[in-house]
Amino acid sequence: MGQVIVIGAGQAGASCVARLRNSGFEGGITLIGAEPVPPYQRPPLSKAYLMGEMTRERLFLRPESFYAEQGITLRTDARVTAIDPSAQTVSMGDEVLRYDDLVLATGSEPRRLPAAIGGDLKNVFVVRDLADADAMAPHFVPDARVLIIGGGYIGLEAAAVAAKLGLRVTLVEMADRILQRVAAPQTSDYFRDLHSRHGVEIREGVGLDRLLGEGTVSGARLTDGREIGIDFAIVGVGISPATALAEAAGLGTDNGIRTDAFGRTSDPHIWAAGDCASFPWRDGRIRLESVPNAIDQGEAVAANIMGAEAEYVATPWFWSDQYDVKLQIAGLNTGYDTVVTRRGEGQTASFWYYRDGVLLAVDAMNDPRAYMIGKRLIEAGKTADPALVSDPGADLKPLMKA
Template sequence: MKHVVVIGAGQAGSSCVAKLRNSGFEGDVTLIGAEPVPPYQRPPLSKAYLMGDMTLERLYLRPEAFYADNNITLRMHSEVESIDTNAQTLTVSGETLAYDELVLTTGSTPNRLPEAIGGNLDGVFVVRDLSDVDTMAPRFAQDAKVLIVGGGYIGLEAASVAAKLGLKVVLVEMADRILKRVAAPETSDFFRELHHRHGVDIREGVGLDHLMGEAGAVIGARLTDGTEIPADFVIVGVGIRPGVALAEAAGIEIENGIRVDAQGRTSVPHVWAAGDCASFPYRGERIRLESVPNAIEQAEAVAANIMGAEKDYIAKPWFWSDQYDVKLQIAGLNTGYDRVVTRRVDADSIGFWYYRGDELVAVDAMNDPRGYMVGKRLIEAGKSPDPEVIADPTTDLKALLKA
């Protein structure tokens, strides 16, 4: 009987082991996680959980009993020190464990500020795991001053929670606009205005020179334009990097993540990868997707291929972000877009449709679930409606799916 070992007990790892069992795999299954709790959802950490609207138990992807009931060995609070791909063994918490198939779902790690500019001061946080949020949560007190470094989705979501809880929020973004790496200027403008209406002080085109500390704790920051701002604590949202250290040390090929083929195999026999840590072929390119849907779907594809499906994983990228009363839903990838078409549904709903030449490649839909749903299906079907048709708010979007 085969033994499948999965390293990384996040969304991808949990999805992989569940898919193996749901598909009738009868061998041994071991899921190894570094944290002391069962696999849980990460997106609500910076939103509902931080707000106090979601309990720890509701965060769990599956009840802890699920793993025992399905004969899955769940090793929590365990660190994998090394992998020997020749012997097909790994060392975990000092013990040697043999595998027949190994799946790396090692996720990603948030970038932190260098110690040289105060990144090691008490009161400086990232938002990645449960312990991060549990540690910072008590600081979200009325009128507390928080500095958020980074104007991507993590930073903006943290800003929205802080503002709703009555904190004084300053957000700094080194680029000339928030969301520059991931969205069009139109989407940046929409969210800048949204945050301004809620009292967030957004400063673009200015970086962090250094944090100021007193008795080992952060008390403020000096920005690159010379201004100084007080801060009771700091949240850092300056991107993440794929968790490749174990794979790299084991001699597995790395290319903006753990390089896998269309079925999830790495460069080493009997080793697979899925989720944030994996880079894979997509429409003639090689990409890495940092999203819950990708983690689930790619991990399930790997589980199926371990069982002999021999089926390529076809990504269907989609993402979301919740800020205040706005739900942003994103379909597709806007890489290489050269035109953005605005579709305003009403005062509270708007969408930005990205075109590359005549091809529809992505949609940002704010409080517009119909626009998101239709846009996603059009992109997946390879259909690209005339931009003028999209811009017309009277257009029946659903009819475009039949065209």
Template sequence: MTHVVVIGAGQAGSSLVAKLRNGGFEGQITLIGEEPVPPYQRPPLSKKYLLGDMDLERLFLRPEAFYGDNDITMRLSEKVTAIDTSAKTVTADGETLSYDELVLTTGSAPRYLPAAIGGALDGVFVVRDLKDVDGMAPEFTEGKRVLIVGGGYIGLEAAAVAASRGLNVTLVEMADRILQRVAAPETSDYFRTLHQSHGVNIIEGVGLDHLTGDGHVTGAKLTDGSQMDLDFVIVGVGIMPGTALAEAAGIALDNGIRTDAQGRTSAPNVWAAGDCASFPYKDGRIRLESVPNAIDQAECVAENIMGAGKDYVAKPWFWSDQYDVKLQIAGLNTGYDTVVTRQGDQGSVSFWYYQGDTLLAVDAMNAPRDYMIGKRLIEGGKSPAPAAIADPETDMKALMRL
């Protein structure tokens, strides 16, 4: 009987084992995860769960009984320490398991502040898993002073929750502007204004020099020489793909675990999907850090384990919730040279990224119709004239008939 072992019990791992069973796979399935709970949603951790608006069971991607009911062996609180691709075995908590097919859905891990600048002090948190959020939740009381290091989406979402709870929030971003790595100045300006309207102090172009405190963080000094007193710190300075196991096993890396178009790694019978995997995309390679990609890529790999021989075709989309604003992103803006603004009703707006005459991506703020039409246009390879997008009189549905 074929045995599929999946390392990493997150969104990709859960999606993959479910797809195997739902697709008629009758072999043995083992899902190994380091955390003590079944696979769960991560996006609500820093929002509804942290605010107390969602309990633990509602986070679970599937009821815990799903795995037993579908004859999926779930090994929680176990750490895989080695993979032997020649012997086709993995070692978890000292026990050796044999596999016929192995899938790495090892996700990603947050970047931490170095201990030399205070990163190891108590009261310094990252936002990645249940343990992180449960640890910081008691700090979210009105009037406390929090420093958020990093002006990407994770940092901004944390700032929104903290400000909503009445904390005194300062966010520092060492780049010239928030969201500089991922969005146009127009989107940065929109979210800067949004956060400032909620009382968040945003400092751009200035980095963190070091944190201060004896055991527990009590303050920070910034690179411009300014200092501040603090109660706690949230660090959102990016993530790294979970490649350590693959690297130790001699599996090829390339900004993540390198796979072919169908999800195979350089090792026989070893696959990868989700945040940890880089794969062919257009004329290059990419690695996508998103829930939709984790689901779609994992399901494609599951089908290929069952013999589908199907290339994974990514359709990138993302979202972020901050205050009462839902940002929806379609496509990838890499290489854009023009941004077109489309104003909507009641403060909604969307920014459309072009490279020459080619539509690449859309950032839509409380503009779900613009997002859906933009997504369909991009996936269909259609590029409306920028002037048509900017014209509020344009019938957006008509653009689909181009």
């Protein structure tokens, strides 16, 4: 049945190779990862792992022995340097491997600060992989001063861990409010209040002018002219799809590696899945940065390599853990014109996004029922009466029968 090579040993790549074997694929499978460890979970890196609540081994998606037992060649600490689509080969330095089908699950790369503003100073970190978490963990000690640059979910999760461990935390967000790119003002207000109650100083509409220090970061000058002393900094200003290999191979890109509805790239023998893949969705294209999408898309590509010819239909959902609050997001709020608030007891709340009266998405904080009902409605193409949603005493369950 030929040779399948998967580049990228993250959630999408690991899901793809496991599904291939589970589906009866009898050919050769090689999974190539740049890190020196087997595939692992990334979300706990900025939460449980950084808190010391999860060991390295518990991060692993499967025991390392799984790959040998399944006849999967796992190549760790290895980097693909080139792809030759015409010869159907990949190169790792002087080593050349041939494939019948190639899967690009190269993920994404964190945006870093330029050296001109201090991005090359020591003790300036990003949160993307295990090495990043291991490098910053020793700095998470009580009373240490940390500056977090960026008020998205990664920055807020890092701020929550730091505050829980007793650090002095300052978070700056250049936009008018935290989470401005991904959430409504109501969700921003909720998390701003949550972090403020835990002692985090959040400065919105304020960016970083430059980091200060001789060799090692010791301070920061903000765009409002203020200077602060810090012991380390965490940069959480977004990620970019890892498309360099694909571009060098001449594959089509469009905010990611461009695929059709089946996961094929512009080359019929090359596929893409996960954070790096841009695929058809509704009337346009989308690229999803989430674990559920990586798993589902990786498995969908495996099925199509096996001949399923089944279009991948994404059902977007996400989550974030901060302090004792679990945020669950169903759907995508792009283009919303109305937000309906549903309040519960304590920190329980949900925000429901509509466009022209149609339900698009739900942000649910400590409210798994609202999340699940909203998710099922969105997936079924149904909506929810805003008056019913906003009534905290109303039972939402009958909405499922509408």
